[in-house]
Amino acid sequence: MEFSELEQQRVDKIHQMREAGIEPYPTRVERTHSIMAARAQFEESEGEAEAAPIQATLTGRMRSLRAMGKIVFSHIEDATGTVQLFLRINDIGEESFKQSREFFNIGDHIQASGVMFRTRTGEISLRVQSCKMLAKSILTLPAAKNVEGEDGEVVQHATLSDPEVRYRQGYADLAVNPDVRELFRVRAGVVQSLRDFLNERDFLEVETPILQPIYGGAAARPFVTHHNQLHQDLFLRISFELYLKRLLVGGLDRVYEIGRDFRNEGVSFKHNPEFTQLEFYMAYADYLQIMEVTEQMVSTVAQKTLGTHIIQFDEHEIDLTPPWKRIELRQGLIDVVGIDIDEHQTAESLQAAMTAKGLKAKPGSPRGKLIDAMMGDYLEPSFIQPTFLYDYPRDISPLAKSKPGDPQTVERFEGFIGGMELCNAFTELNDPLDQESRFLELGRTYEDGDEEKNPMDEDYLRAMSYGMPPCGGFGIGVDRLVMLLTNRRSIREVILFPHLRERDRGEE
RNA sequence: GGCCCAUUAGCUCAAUUUGGCAGAGCAGCUGACUCUUAAUCAGCGUGUUGAGGGUUCGAGUCCCCCAUGGGUCACCA
Numbered sequence: 001m002e003f004s005e006l007e008q009q010r011v012d013k014i015h016q017m018r019e020a021g022i023e024p025y026p027t028r029v030e031r032t033h034s035i036m037a038a039r040a041q042f043e044e045s046e047g048e049a050e051a052a053p054i055q056a057t058l059t060g061r062m063r064s065l066r067a068m069g070k071i072v073f074s075h076i077e078d079a080t081g082t083v084q085l086f087l088r089i090n091d092i093g094e095e096s097f098k099q100s101r102e103f104f105n106i107g108d109h110i111q112a113s114g115v116m117f118r119t120r121t122g123e124i125s126l127r128v129q130s131c132k133m134l135a136k137s138i139l140t141l142p143a144a145k146n147v148e149g150e151d152g153e154v155v156q157h158a159t160l161s162d163p164e165v166r167y168r169q170g171y172a173d174l175a176v177n178p179d180v181r182e183l184f185r186v187r188a189g190v191v192q193s194l195r196d197f198l199n200e201r202d203f204l205e206v207e208t209p210i211l212q213p214i215y216g217g218a219a220a221r222p223f224v225t226h227h228n229q230l231h232q233d234l235f236l237r238i239s240f241e242l243y244l245k246r247l248l249v250g251g252l253d254r255v256y257e258i259g260r261d262f263r264n265e266g267v268s269f270k271h272n273p274e275f276t277q278l279e280f281y282m283a284y285a286d287y288l289q290i291m292e293v294t295e296q297m298v299s300t301v302a303q304k305t306l307g308t309h310i311i312q313f314d315e316h317e318i319d320l321t322p323p324w325k326r327i328e329l330r331q332g333l334i335d336v337v338g339i340d341i342d343e344h345q346t347a348e349s350l351q352a353a354m355t356a357k358g359l360k361a362k363p364g365s366p367r368g369k370l371i372d373a374m375m376g377d378y379l380e381p382s383f384i385q386p387t388f389l390y391d392y393p394r395d396i397s398p399l400a401k402s403k404p405g406d407p408q409t410v411e412r413f414e415g416f417i418g419g420m421e422l423c424n425a426f427t428e429l430n431d432p433l434d435q436e437s438r439f440l441e442l443g444r445t446y447e448d449g450d451e452e453k454n455p456m457d458e459d460y461l462r463a464m465s466y467g468m469p470p471c472g473g474f475g476i477g478v479d480r481l482v483m484l485l486t487n488r489r490s491i492r493e494v495i496l497f498p499h500l501r502e503r504d505r506g507e508e
Numbered sequence: 509g510g511c512c513c514a515u516u517a518g519c520u521c522a523a524u525u526u527g528g529c530a531g532a533g534c535a536g537c538u539g540a541c542u543c544u545u546a547a548u549c550a551g552c553g554u555g556u557u558g559a560g561g562g563u564u565c566g567a568g569u570c571c572c573c574c575a576u577g578g579g580u581c582a583c584c585a
Contacts, residue, residue, distance in 0.1 A: 005554050006518050006536060068548080069541035088542065106535070120543050140535060142519040160519065164577045176519090218585060239585090265584050266509095372585080396585085414585080424585060475585090501576070 010138040024136040032057045036080035042116035054116040062108050084125040085112050107137035142176050170497050187482045189305040197297050203254040208243035214457050217241030220263040236262035240279045246463045256280035269490045273499050276478040283469040286427040287411045290472035295322035313418045313487050316384050324386035336378050368396030383416035398438040400426035423476035432464040
């Protein structure tokens with residue numbers, strides 16, 4: 001490690017401490033209360049006439065330091081809160097006081113024992129009788145501080161804001177920005193609420209392979225890896241779908257999985273190469289029932305984690321209360337772009353209609369992709385309030401069941417909130433012969449080199465041939481849900497250690 | 509991948525317009541101060557201005573190139 005002069009001073013202190021017989025990174029720690037518990041116990045005792053003093057040993061990171069002659073004020077912070085320490089030379093002794101002043105810096109983890117009391121200004125504090133270093137910091141954490149300038153303007157100093165540092169050094173971001181810590185508590189609450197919701201409805205949580213010999217269940221390019229001993233290429237999964245539906249064949253009627261998907265595609269404010277997905281499959285249900293479950297699930301999660309169905313996202317106030325708006329895809333496109341996809345059964349015809357309307361249409365795209373592109377460009381951004389878009393073209397939905405009496409359309413819906421696609425669901429195709437022909441259809445539609453082409457999964461077809469119960473399936477991007485519930489516009493804000501390009505270290 | 513913007517002290521930012529000694533606040537260091545919380549007071553600037561090259565008497569500033577980040581377009585269930 002190379003240190004700046006500032007950092008070298010801290011390293012020198014570490015050596016000086018050891019010379020003075022003080023271990024800067026001791027092995028044993030004592031702690032009698034969390035900071036929150038000590039504060040609560042003290043406040044309770046204040047109400048009693050003859051309460052015994054609250055003796056406490058607290059631990060935390062030093063966040064502020066105000067030394068004035070023979071007393072020192074400092075705030076320490078643990079996961080539960082902050083409390084002021086009051087160090088007085090009379091209480092801890094001259095030698096100990098001197099060492100504290102010499103060796104303690106903002107950012108250090110320390111342990112302090114003493115009695116809870118209130119200062120003259122009324123702040124709950126710990127009158128320290130003894131203290132010790134738990135872990136010396138070398139790099140300085142920015143200490144957020146608000147200072148009023150000469151012109152009366154309040155300037156906030158030294159809060160970490162460079163996005164590159166915040167993402168690359170998430171630990172520093174968390175240490176310095178309390179709202180980031182709070183965000184990940186909300187995230188954990190969201191995941192917990194999702195689990196609770198499904199568990200209460202008799203869903204079984206399962207774990208299926210991440211390393212897969214054949215990828216599928218979505219139109220996306222995979223990451224490829226290799227098993228050395230087996231001499232076999234493997235793919236990181238792009239969805240859980242095909243494995244979870246095998247479980248329905250096996251008699252697990254309601255299953256779900258929360259885990260990581262990997263897609264080898266562009267990154268953006270709403271795409272990270274790895275992201276957290278929830279998928280569930282529910283036997284003896286169709287997509288209409290799944291819509292109802294979806295509304296209930298998302299609004300329940302919001303209620304449990306935020307205490308409300310009304311969320312603020314960007315400039316929008318969004319009401320998650322069921323039922324959500326439902327728009328048929330075909331009708332939505334008629335209303336917004338003025339094209340009836342039913343009148344254009346071939347890619348060529350649709351392409352011509354789009355060009356005539358002045359819409360951009362990538363030449364040579366299959367019909368389904370053109371429809372999908374129109375939907376993404378013109379419908380998706382306008383769906384701020386929760387909206388289900390339903391009934392999709394068959395050729396972009398190879399795993400969904402056709403609508404009765406309308407073989408070109410499948411029972412599929414996507415849910416949108418805040419102008420973002422949030423979830424995707426359908427009545428699952430359970431006819432193995434139809435499924436096989438869908439796979440073959442796809443093989444013809446996509447070029448051989450197109451990695452989005454779903455490879456034929458023979459084992460999946462075999463499973464389905466044993467008889468898969470009619471079911472509804474559902475997938476939701478958990479990161480995007482967290483973005484909505486925490487009002488963050490970038491997926492990187494809600495992921496710990498989001499992927500960034502590797503720094504060029506060639507010169508070191 | 510294309511285009512635009514950014515990168516200056518540990519952190520947040522000036523100085524770039526018109527090339528002329530690289531500066532503040534916070535934190536840090538030295539000293540004073542026994543109830544502060546923006547502590548206060550007196551001092552100290554700690555830097556390969558993202559990397560490399562060029563123009564120039566002189567470059568943080570202008571030019572080229574590279575890297576990283578952000579935005580946007582392309583791409584993308």
